[in-house]
Amino acid sequence: MNRLLNLLNTSIGRKLVVAISGIFLLLFVIGHALGNLTIYIGPSALNSYAHWLQQSPMLWLVRLGMLAIVTLHLWLGIKVSLENRSARRIAYQAGSSLWQRLFEQRMLISGLIIFIFIVAHVAHLTLGAAADATFYRVDERGFVDVYARLVTAFQTPTIAWSYITAMLLVGIHLKHSVRALFQTMGFFHDNYFSLFEGLSWLIVLFVVIGLCSIPLAIQFGWLNHAVAGLSIPSLTGPRFA
């Protein structure tokens, strides 16, 4: 614990913690995208995946861990960014690069908006704020019908397009952070520039295209057939009995 506190007292330590917490968040987003893409296999696959997560004995441990990681990442990210900004006031006269300033501004603004998105998103799809009865529907196995939740939510154009906009911001944030991550961890080298550049594009495109495709597919009506015509069962299904 003391070591962590000592680390947080140094500028390089704070950058390292931002990078390491960023790796966990990146892995979470990749996993989340993979899990959500099971929607293309069908309702049963997505609901089984969600059920597996919800029944995990580790669920609350992972949730609390993620909350701590997001808080650490955001708090230290803002701190590092402000420190860089004041350091640059001195370096400014010496000609600090416009690119560096734009980079930090983009990271800070996109990071803050993504944080607001995560709060709204958890309230929307996990807690069911302002949800109707579809939110509580269970499938024939008694699993929460997350498929119906998504189709119902993304049929509303403002919700679908807000998610798509948020995913583009996630993409901007990830694109810069994956590259910065390689640099902070000391992996970035001029000789391997195109390799790391290619790798960061691959990760970002997978996450952004994968996640944007879901609200888009629902807006175009490609996934809606599985819930079309289904009546919403009363809240006396197996889960609510």
Ligand code: HEM
């Ligand atoms: C179109 C894109 C996205 C879709 C369709 C989506 C879908 C979902 C769904 C269905 C849930 C609820 C799972 C359940 O309660 O069983 C959920 C929860 C969550 N999502 Fe997303 N998500 C998207 C993007 C993101 C992004 C980009 C992030 C992070 C930056 C994120 C972070 C979370 C978190 C933290 C939870 C709460 C997990 C928990 O229950 O503890 N999501 N998402």
